[in-house]
Amino acid sequence: MSWKKNLFDWNNARAFLVTAEEGSFSAAARTLGMAQPTLGRQVAALEAELGVTLFERLPHGLELTQTGLELVDHVRSMGKAASDFSITASGQSQQIDGSVSISVSELDAMVYLPKALSILRRQEPGIDVDILVTNNVSDLKSREADIAIRNFRPTQTDFIVRKLKDVDVYLYGTQEYLDNFPTPKKPSDIKGLEFIRFSRSDHVDPFQDFLSEKGYVVNKKSFPLYTDNQLLQIELVKQHLGLGVFPVEYGDSITELIRAFPAFGPVIQIPLWLVCHRELHTSLRVRKVFDILVKHITQTD
Amino acid sequence: MSWKKNLFDWNNARAFLVTAEEGSFSAAARTLGMAQPTLGRQVAALEAELGVTLFERLPHGLELTQTGLELVDHVRSMGKAASDFSITASGQSQQIDGSVSISVSELDAMVYLPKALSILRRQEPGIDVDILVTNNVSDLKSREADIAIRNFRPTQTDFIVRKLKDVDVYLYGTQEYLDNFPTPKKPSDIKGLEFIRFSRSDHVDPFQDFLSEKGYVVNKKSFPLYTDNQLLQIELVKQHLGLGVFPVEYGDSITELIRAFPAFGPVIQIPLWLVCHRELHTSLRVRKVFDILVKHITQTD
DNA sequence: TCCATGACATACAAATTTGCATACCCTATA
DNA sequence: TATAGGGTATGCAAATTTGTATGTCATGGA
DSSP states (O other), X not given: OOOTTOOSOHHHHHHHHHHHHHSSHHHHHHHHTSOHHHHHHHHHHHHHXXXXXXXXXXXXXXXXXXXXXXXXXXXXXXXXXXXXXXHHHHHHOOOSOEEEEEEEOHHHHHHHHHHHHHHHHHXXXXXXXXXXXXXXXXXXXXXXXXXXXXXXXXXXXXXXXXXXXXXXXXXXXXXXXXXXXXXXXXXXXOOSOOBEEOOOOGGGOTHHHHHHHTTOOOOGGGOOEEOSOHHHHHHXXXXXXXXXXXXXXXXXXXXXXXXXXXXXXXXEEEEEEEEEETTGGGSHHHHHHHHHHHHHHHTTO | OOOTTOOSOHHHHHHHHHHHHHSSHHHHHHHHTSOHHHHHHHHHHHHHHHTOOOEEEETTEEEEOHXXXXXXHHHHHHHHHHHHHHXXXXXXXXXXXXXXXXXXXXXXXXXXXXXXXXXXXXXXXXXXXXXEEOSSOOOTTTTSOSEEEESSOOOOXXXXXXXXXXXXXXXXEOHHHXXXXXXXXXXXXXXXXXXXXXXXXXXXXXXXXXXXXXXXXXXXXXXXXXXXXXXXXXXXXXXXXXXEXXXXXXXXXXXXXXXXXXXXXXXXXXXXXXXXXXXXXXXXXXXXXXXXXXXXXXXXX
């Protein structure tokens, strides 16, 4: 392979790729952790090296030229190869020290991570942990995180998955609020229940259906309040504004709240899965974190 | 796509790739046009970033580790994408100024390039020409050159090919040497001919067969001298040491030499093709050079 | 209309990367 | 054994790249 005529700066190619995908120098700079002028200069340098114009600089931002459109696919496949390279490289790394990132929902983070991480920190002080608290499903393939805690079974075949447990989920409210519904014999006896709804993830959204199945009477009026913020949800429940929906390990630990209608059992059981890219699972470090999470989340029962 | 964990230096990846393919930092530095310490440091930096060891530094050089072997495929496909990127980028470039590289055999270079290039320089002073005189078939796909002059029809489909002409090739010698073979009636009458053999390209190697077909009597003793060096071959012929084999345009221009047995016609006709990568042919600059070469090589008849 | 926001461009100082010179090791060869 | 030629590692000065601060422009909402 001759490289004589191939000597454009590969980092500039990456700058082009990320800029094209993010839509602006500023956004690209943010995702790459660089300054905006740097990205602008790198792309300009690439354009100079190649003798083409990749973006039109419009007053309100950038726009790919026709040439840029023709070229972006090639850098995209460079990026794909780079991503694969990075993943298998991390998998090959047998260094125990380094950082591991975990993607987890806010709820699961608060319930399971504190204990598991304190054990991890004690056992492996050399491992830094990067916790990505997000209610979105992050993309393990493109390496947004090394390990993810999920509430559904992933389908991709190139992932290592481990089912941790099924989590009992109860309704929680204040004593004062629950006094409004004295000793029902069956769920359908309860009228006028209100829930503080929290979409813990897109995949558990049909929560309303589960309530119906259990016999609870729910309709549009049953969900007057909605928030993505976990702390706010708890405060709203504490203020007697309705019922919250929490896993037992979490709900029971909130002293102001009690289980609502415990006799009817959990309203839903949510599975808990641990997911990891197959390549990464060969990394000593990632594997260590994976195993500790499996062990100490499983035995929280 | 998240790049947070993807942030290794892509140029370092290239350093790894080229080093792996070339076998040493020094060789990689040569092909990349950098200094050897730079390559060494870039690879070391990559190893540090990834936490892996790519090469074992042995006293006599480098050796890929198992990890390196697993990873080299990924950077290779990065390199492939980079190459594709570079080619289509050059093809998109519509600026006339810049450089164009031409791969050509020593023989064809001397016969055709001087005239064509003088015209090109006059018509397009902004185009720098990079002449790669090599008797090897250079790889247009990986961009060793933009345009190649070939003596056979390329088979790949993603090339633009243009047949320029068939070149008459005669035997040449000094008057003094040819006096040893007075007026033969047919080629087979000639005994004891000696040729200064020159493998102008691997694809015309069975030159001996062509001579036989024409009726010349050749055997092992007919090729006592062999050289890859064109100038040396001419000098040897001038020293009455045997016959040379040259295209007419070239042989006729050497005043000390005359055609041997012109009555028998050319001993062989060699086709001349101009080849260019399809993508590159869309480049204004490359196209200009291509067209000028076609025009002025064709009309040399 | 005014202001807040987010975009790209530019100036300049600081940090980084690079190349050169050189030291050193190993192998092959005379 | 001496020497030439291949390789890698390191010190240091110079060139390059980067980030910060700042300017300008367009957009959208109060």
